[in-house]
């Protein structure tokens with residue numbers, strides 16, 4: 752039985768490159784692929800293997816043993832045609848898990864139509880996170896769960912500090928749920944209604960985007 756998952760990253764730009772570095776630092780086995788020799792050379796010491804190959808060429812992918820890889824991440828940015836073609840080839844080759852970076856909404860739609868479950872849109876996701884952070888410095892993070900539901904990490908400010916979850920009754924007023932409270936390094940995943948919130952505590956709140964937006968406007 753295989754012990755460790757094998758990953759491959761196709762496209763070593765900023766996005767693919769940082770995935771490669773992170774996987775490498777976590778001790779994972781990563782095959783780094785790009786058709787640009789210079790990019791590949793940069794990753795020789797970071798990835799387990801770094802190879803020059805055009806991922807739109809099926810035989811080239813077969814030759815480098817892509818079929819042995821458990822999870823392939825397609826991180827080709829600008830060249831949408833190459834990204835789609837690569838993805839179709841990987842699907843045809845029966846790769847079990849494929850994650851693809853979408854460049855724009857149309858690209859994402861096509862990838863969904865091809866049947867790719869894991870489509871990521873890092874620019875859009877990061878844009879949303881930053882937008883929420885600039886609305887209020889107390890919004891620490893914003894994670895999209897679906898098209899209309901999210902999780903936010905919110906620092907307790909003056910409007911909430913000294914009050915209990917019962918006093919604030921966030922569920923009744925805003926329809927969102929506080930799923931956990933972080934206090935320094937501690938995390939309480941079943942906060943009681945009597946918990947008194949302190950400045951700098953962090954609430955992890957889940958809800959629909961509409962409800963979260965009302966909560967952010969009124970309490971954060």
Ligand code: ADP
Pocket residue numbers: 761762763764765766767784785786787790804805806807826827828829830833
């Ligand atoms: P980012 O926005 O993440 O920096 P880029 O579009 O700059 O993305 O980088 C994508 C990478 O994908 C580049 O290094 C490019 O050489 C590589 N790439 C593009 N097409 C192919 C292909 N057909 N086969 C392999 N690598 C490719």
